Amino acid sequence: MSSCDLCVVRNRAICSALDAKELEALNAIGRTRTIAPGESLIWEGEDSVLVANVIDGVLKLSTNTEDGREQIVGVVYPSDFIGRPFGGTTGHGVTALTDAKVCVFSRRDFDAFAREHPALEHKLLERTLGELDRTRRWMLLLGRKSASEKLASFLLEMAERLVGQGCSFDFEMPNQKRVTLPFSRQQIADVLGLTIETVSRQFTRLKNEGIIDLPSRRDVTILDLAALTAEAG
Amino acid sequence: MSSCDLCVVRNRAICSALDAKELEALNAIGRTRTIAPGESLIWEGEDSVLVANVIDGVLKLSTNTEDGREQIVGVVYPSDFIGRPFGGTTGHGVTALTDAKVCVFSRRDFDAFAREHPALEHKLLERTLGELDRTRRWMLLLGRKSASEKLASFLLEMAERLVGQGCSFDFEMPNQKRVTLPFSRQQIADVLGLTIETVSRQFTRLKNEGIIDLPSRRDVTILDLAALTAEAG
DNA sequence: CGTTAAGTTGATAGGTTTCAACATACGTGG
DNA sequence: CCACGTATGTTGAAACCTATCAACTTAACG
Numbered sequence: 001m002s003s004c005d006l007c008v009v010r011n012r013a014i015c016s017a018l019d020a021k022e023l024e025a026l027n028a029i030g031r032t033r034t035i036a037p038g039e040s041l042i043w044e045g046e047d048s049v050l051v052a053n054v055i056d057g058v059l060k061l062s063t064n065t066e067d068g069r070e071q072i073v074g075v076v077y078p079s080d081f082i083g084r085p086f087g088g089t090t091g092h093g094v095t096a097l098t099d100a101k102v103c104v105f106s107r108r109d110f111d112a113f114a115r116e117h118p119a120l121e122h123k124l125l126e127r128t129l130g131e132l133d134r135t136r137r138w139m140l141l142l143g144r145k146s147a148s149e150k151l152a153s154f155l156l157e158m159a160e161r162l163v164g165q166g167c168s169f170d171f172e173m174p175n176q177k178r179v180t181l182p183f184s185r186q187q188i189a190d191v192l193g194l195t196i197e198t199v200s201r202q203f204t205r206l207k208n209e210g211i212i213d214l215p216s217r218r219d220v221t222i223l224d225l226a227a228l229t230a231e232a233g
Numbered sequence: 234m235s236s237c238d239l240c241v242v243r244n245r246a247i248c249s250a251l252d253a254k255e256l257e258a259l260n261a262i263g264r265t266r267t268i269a270p271g272e273s274l275i276w277e278g279e280d281s282v283l284v285a286n287v288i289d290g291v292l293k294l295s296t297n298t299e300d301g302r303e304q305i306v307g308v309v310y311p312s313d314f315i316g317r318p319f320g321g322t323t324g325h326g327v328t329a330l331t332d333a334k335v336c337v338f339s340r341r342d343f344d345a346f347a348r349e350h351p352a353l354e355h356k357l358l359e360r361t362l363g364e365l366d367r368t369r370r371w372m373l374l375l376g377r378k379s380a381s382e383k384l385a386s387f388l389l390e391m392a393e394r395l396v397g398q399g400c401s402f403d404f405e406m407p408n409q410k411r412v413t414l415p416f417s418r419q420q421i422a423d424v425l426g427l428t429i430e431t432v433s434r435q436f437t438r439l440k441n442e443g444i445i446d447l448p449s450r451r452d453v454t455i456l457d458l459a460a461l462t463a464e465a466g
Numbered sequence: 467c468g469t470t471a472a473g474t475t476g477a478t479a480g481g482t483t484t485c486a487a488c489a490t491a492c493g494t495g496g
Numbered sequence: 497c498c499a500c501g502t503a504t505g506t507t508g509a510a511a512c513c514t515a516t517c518a519a520c521t522t523a524a525c526g
Contacts, residue, residue, distance in 0.1 A: 063370065063372075064373075065373065065378070065466055067466070071372055071373040071376040073369040073372045073373070074369065084366070085362065086358075086362065088362075088363075088366070091366045091369055091370055092369060115355070118354065118355075121354060121355055122348070122351075122354055125319075125354055125357060125358045125361065128358065128361045128362055129318065129319065129321075129361055130321075131365060132361060132364060132365045132368060133317070133324045135368050135369060135372070136294070136296070136307065136324060136325060136368060137296065138372065139296075139306045139368070139372060139375060140297075140298065140304040140306065142372055142375035142376045142426065143304040143425070143426025144298060144302040144304045145298070192376070193375065193376025193377060233298055233299070233300070
């Protein structure tokens with residue numbers, strides 16, 4: 001029995017394109033790996049040597065300027081695909097934000113396997129097109145939104161993406177959502193293109209206005225979803 | 234003889250994955266269309282009804298906030314692919330910046346054709362992965378770079394992408410490149426997440442420092458490539 | 467040649483960053 | 497289990513960069 005049968009993302013990751021026999025072949029060239037928070041799987045600028053599926057946890061994709069400024073260019077969750085198949089160098093590092101488990105393949109092996117399995121490539125294409133859509137939407141935020149709009153948009157996206165990921169709890173209260181963020185304040189700043197101080201100020205402002213509550217540093221309760229949506233611009 | 238045989242992007246667009254017979258079948262479901270500057274092919278928010286290949290010209294992909302701020306999220310050139318295959322709604326409008334010629338397909342027809350031709354889907358996947366890389370690199374610019382760094386980066390990218398596109402001329406001078414921009418000042422501002430005034434000021438500053446020359450509003454000559462690269466951060 | 471759109475320049479205001487001090491949470495070892 | 501030291505986050509004041517508003521200039525087109 002291939003270990004994929006037990007995989008929790010079996011039906012959501014690109015692997016869902018494969019039947020049992022194909023899956024066994026894919027499993028043969030992959031291996032699972034755990035990553036601790038802060039640990040990197042891929043470094044910016046190195047040529048693409050491996051790709052992976054996220055099984056559990058949250059990871060960031062980030063680039064840096066020469067003088068050390070950082071921009072998080074993507075965040076990946078369970079069932080998402082990591083890495084750059086089909087040549088080229090990796091434009092961004094991949095680092096775990098939480099304890100994470102990934103299913104790793106050598107890029108060469110994966111490339112060869114993918115080219116022989118069009119259904120897998122199709123899943124990967126759909127996933128990549130979706131990721132491109134999401135990334136472009138984020139550009140509007142980075143280029144045109146104010147700090148308050150940025151944080152509100154961020155919290156709304158978090159509330160949406162973390163539901164059912166084990167990182168959030170839905171209270172029975174209508175319009176109330178409690179989310180445990182997988183990000184530090186600095187990381188939120190790096191996602192939004194702001195400084196940590198500005199992020200902090202916006203958090204306390206939203207709290208003072210009764211739109212959110214902050215039970216702890218990593219937890220946010222959305223008290224007034226409509227107001228938060230209005231803030232998002 | 235299929236009209237694709239005469240197509241100038243035949244060997245660069247995703248069509249290059251197809252043999253003569255397949256190409257004829259693809260040609261049967263597509264048609265060419267010309268677009269005037271400022272005219273749109275796709276509107277933001279509508280569900281995806283068509284896709285296309287760019288044959289000639291330059292087009293922008295853009296999104297707007299409710300209150301009218303615009304962000305250009307991508308720029309496409311000859312041989313690039315436009316649109317969102319495999320369902321979903323279009324997250325951004327597509328508008329011609331110059332006179333443009335495109336090869337248009339109904340999305341439904343294209344989807345069906347693509348699913349039967351894995352080689353075509355593979356080309357599309359490679360193109361989409363490349364576009365995602367480019368888009369993520371642009372996020373660093375939007376989120377973390379200053380106005381001067383933004384404009385310098387923009388000019389360098391233009392110098393690179395417009396070479397051999399009929400929009401630029403290489404003088405024999407080493408390190409000197411003359412580029413005819415397909416953008417107005419406002420459009421440059423919308424690419425960089427700035428205002429038109431800030432863009433204008435940065436242009437004149439670079440000119441006063443002898444790094445570039447501005448023969449006309451649409452033309453830029455890069456006089457000192459090294460200095461411009463340094464400005465780009 | 468006049469009209470209009472596009473771009474430039476200047477003065478001012480505003481938002482975000484920067485620098486600094488302080489507060490709070492976290493982990494480790496006594 | 498508490499104390500301490502460190503990392504993380506918050507708050508304040510000032511500086512800086514970019515946006516805004518307004519006037520002016522230049523180029524494009526009939």
